[in-house]
Amino acid sequence: MKKLTSKQYLIIASLIFGMFFGAGNLIFPVHLGQMAGKNWLFAAIGFIISGTLIPLAALLALAVTRADGIFGLARPLGKKFALTFLILVHLTLGPLFATPRTATVPFSMFSDHFSKGMQPWALLIYSAVFFGIVYYCSLSEGKITDRVGKILNPSFLALLFIIFLIAAIKPMGATSSTQASADYLAAPLTNGFLQGYNTLDALAALAFGITVVTAIKGFKIKEGKETSLALAKTGAIGFAGIAIIYLILVALGAGSLHYFKLSENGGIAFAQIAHHYLGTFGEALLATLATITCMSTAIGLVVAFAQDFHKRFPKISYRTFLTFNCLLSFAIANFGLTTIIAWSTPVLMFLYPLAIALIFCGLTSKFFNNDPAVYKFAVYFTIIPALFDGLNAAPSIISNTAFTKAALTFAGHYLPFFSLGIGWLTFGIAGYLLGLGIHLYKSKASSQAVELAD
Template sequence: MKDRQLKLSDYLIIASLIFGMFFGAGNLIFPVHLGQLAGGNWITAALGFLLSGVCIPLLAILAISATKSGGIYDLAKPISPRYALIFLILVHATLGPLFATPRTATVSYALGIEPYIPKEFNSLALAIYSALFFLIVYTFSVRQSKILSSIGKLLNPLFLGLLLIIFLLGIFSPMGNSMAGKPTTDYITAAFANGFLEGYNTMDALAALAFGITIITAIKMMGVKDAKQISLATAKAGTFGILGIALVYVALIFLGATSLNQFKLADNGGVTLTQISRYYLGNLGNVLLALLATVGCLTTAMGLVIAFAQDFHQRFPRFSYKQFLIFNCFLSFLVANLGLDLIITWSIPVLMFLYPLSISLIILGLTSSMFDNDKLVYRITTIFTLVPAIFDMLKALPPVLSETTLVQILLDFAQKWLPLFSIGFAWLPFSILGFILGLGYHKLSRRT
């Protein structure tokens, strides 16, 4: 039986699924906050943000497509099966119940519900909201065959329609000159580098690795079985979906930059989004933002819990997809009630550690044909990336840990001996060196 030939409408539905899974909690608040931080340097900062928040996730999808991988495990397996399993667990723990998935509930609560709740009832309200939120996520996610219709055909188009209203108002009736705002200290001389690091907070590069299995499963359910055709469909739909995200990011960063003409620098993008929606639509803006945040975060939460359950069920088949889904939703509910600020604080050092390893793995996957998928190239590059990534993680630890004597000694060493450590890129020259050494060894070994 021949594979079904996908039409343009099919690619757009898959692209909508990809957009919906990616675009949620951090994707709304971090670009807006970046616009405020960068002020008049928002274009330079946006370029850095787009590199880490758009280009690298797209490369991750293309790497999965090029290597015909089923997801994170297959992509990392050339390093070693044990490393691939550990890396899969770390990525899914970060995207799943420890950080990203709970954040979808706390961000939507902070934007849509918290402003109307008295402080003394805030904890109770968050508990009730997050319980209902993850109950809805579980209900929509328990049947894998429904993900295309739930996200690709229903929730994401609704989300885009709501978002378009704010964008049109911001473009045709801007709050002021986007270049007039004063950049914060970090964005005066290093706007691009800080914009790049801000893109880590979206977790999209990690999400692209995790969502690979969900995208491939959805394509298979559309009637495509051939591995080559699945890879091609993944690449095409991924490109459409990620480019759509890029356009939304630029619009959000622009809104953040123009908001400085009306509002002071806020503590986070959630506050700024609330101010913007009220500025344009008054009380109706509050309702719109609540709907926008809830729908956007629901689609991302669904994508995250589904990818988690699919990957772990594949690796540990003795437990069912449904059992992993219940576990993730319940643990995410518990973590969500720790609050948004605490989740973000502890997620940053983990991202500073995982992102370099993810980026190097993505590049290795894309270039694997250059070295015949030689395991040694994978291993040397990964080892050279791992060490400075640990130092970057230590630097980003909360003060309660980063100010301890041992950590301070290690950070002083890194500051003195690791190039680019001060701007968060200590891993980059080491990763490049490891790749060059691995590639050189591969070429020499083939000649002898």
């Protein structure tokens, strides 16, 4: 029985770290720290659960079920559901939210240097150049981007750790004395958990996690059990590194309230912190490195999107999907980071519960022989309350309509934990248990039928 060597463990762990931590992951924990204030630690724990543990569980679910990605994992729910879910996830990771965000995150780190009137024009020019380069590099899937990423990503991390070191030597102030926003006074753990949705890493793990599984198998680990064990160990190492960075960033955001007011988004907050510790040169260097690392991420996203959709719809060319993605991403990027986050939140409040239910079913599938009934009850019971959670997080243009207000009033009365943003939880658990009960009943009935036949 072959096992990974220590060096191979580190190689896979670094692959996981590189796949799931980028410049975009900086902004959400920093902003979370500002919102959570003195309750930053509980908020950070919630964020780490949804931002690292659930993505790790997604990787393990792929290994346990031996699925080739989203479609394979969701296949027990039927081809139509699996294809619909795959499209929704890829649109979220692609041109609707994640890919436009790769341009707006680095831009937000220097946008304050432009006047309010000039910012839209600056973003237009910046995003046009950004996605023009992304499109050009993605046409041939050039390896130069991978090489540049391997050089610049460590440089980006090195600069990040310099900020951490200076902050440890000269902190901005005690986090225990900073004021928390209203939501984080009442439920910091739950709100931190919900903020972790913004990383999109659980969805990314379902979409691209097969890369990690394939890398492990590339070291001639063939048995399913050994693959899962190797993935659990390497994933624990890789995500532990990410969790530590998240914890420091949340604390840094909380401490920054001694110098700065609550920012509009995490990009602005992190730029302010970088300027505080490293001056204008450090802020400019950070923005430059963030631009290139985000560009590397964007190339990976648009290539994966075009490849997967061309595979599912072969009559449409790779270049057509690539062009569509880049153009739509460019258009949406120009709404700005704050608007993109505001509109992505209700979508994530809907998709994440479905992903969590699917991941849990995949992880435990050995106990019920991958019976589709368990998947269907768990996921279908989650859909309706997840829709209500999504409506509750929608921008005012939707949440202030008469229909939405009536729907939310109903949900507030009849869905447990709806006020916390997790109205789906009890329904998902109930659906899973009901499906499991039906599976056990069918198994028992089948065994009795066999006994009678004998």
